[in-house]
Amino acid sequence: MRIRTTATVLTSTVVVSALALPGAAQAAQHPGATTPLGAFASAGFEPQDALGGTTFSDGVVNGGKDIVLGVTGKKAVPVTFSAFDKEGVALTQAFLWQGTDSSSTDTITGGLQSDDDPVCTESPAEDGWNYSCKTVFTIDPATAFKDDNGTAGTWKLFLGAYDLYANASYDDDVTRTHIKRAAKLTANASPEPVKKGKTITVTGKLSRANWTTGKYAGYSTQPVKLQFRKKGSSTYTTVKTVKTNSTGNLSTTVKATSDGYYRFAFAGTTTGSATATGDFIDVK
Incomplete structure (x- = not known):
């Protein structure tokens, strides 16, 4: 499956009105294919195979931040990009994909059909037309990734476009983003309070979203930092690094030195980062 969205681009050029793009454009094939987009086929056009002159730039997914998904709840992921074409653009397309071949559904895993169309604003350039475009992918991990945590x-x-003469252009690697499983x-x-110089035991658990089960599960053998913030300070410092056990649990000891807060912090991998709330220790 692909995270995909398609839309027409409004333009003042008279050719667009002649296209009369139908609703079939919403299910158009990607412009890299040798078969024509459904919208242009039904309008009687014979697009060439990716011979258009549209170029894409400035692609940004989710504001440049990782997309971190839990097990429930939809997440709106904004996407912005720019396009340029000497002839003007009639149709744009955008989707996120994984694999080695953007035209093969066998190598595109995960995804969700988007209900939001790109909105493009055109402006004249010295030798053509510039377009500033934006859209939103609404991703629900409970349906998009329920069969594969490996996504x-x-x-x-992927960005594609057809110009006003039905010539196709595409770029399947305009920019990249990371989709990650949320962590807790x-x-x-303890104990609390504790005498100065005595041993404190700090315990915790690292868990992460399991999209296939719809629950959070312990994340094993992961390095996690134990950090301390002295009372009255705003800065945490790392005391040591420990690893989670086979069920994601953490346990380590330190000597009590002063009042302050202990917490664990996980930097993340294909799983998002996570930081525990600091737990206060009163040292007598």
Whole structure:
């Protein structure tokens, strides 16, 4: 499956009105294919095979941040990009994909059909037309990734367009983003209060979203930093690094030195980062 969206681009050029793009454009094939887009086929046009002159730039997915998904709830992921064409653009397309061949459904995993169309604003350039475009992919992990946690990782942004003469252009790697499984982390320091110089035990658990089960599960053998913030300070410092056990649990000891907060912090992998809420220890 692909995270995909298509839309027409409004333009003042009279050719667009002649196209009369039908609703079939919403299910158009990607411009790299040798068969024509449904919209142009039904309008009687014979597009060439990716011979258009549209160029794409400035692709940004989710504001440049990782897309971190839990097990429930839809996430709106904004996408912006720019396009330029000497002839003007009639149709644009965007989707996220994984794999080695953007035209093969066998190598495109994960995804969700988008209900939001790109909105493009055109402006005249010295030798053509510039377009500033934006759209939103609404991703629900409960449906988009329910069969494969392995879709977490790097995704590529595909952009395609047809100009006003039905010539196709596309770029299947305009920019990249990372879709990650959300993580949770807890911390508890005890005993409290504690005498200065005595041993404190800090326990916690690192868990991450399992898209196939719809639940969070312990994340095993992961490095996690134990950090301390002295009372009155705003800065945490790393005390040591420990690893989670086979069920994601953490346990380590330190000597009590002063009042302050202990927490665990996980940097993340194909799983998002997580930081536990600091737990206060009163040292007598």
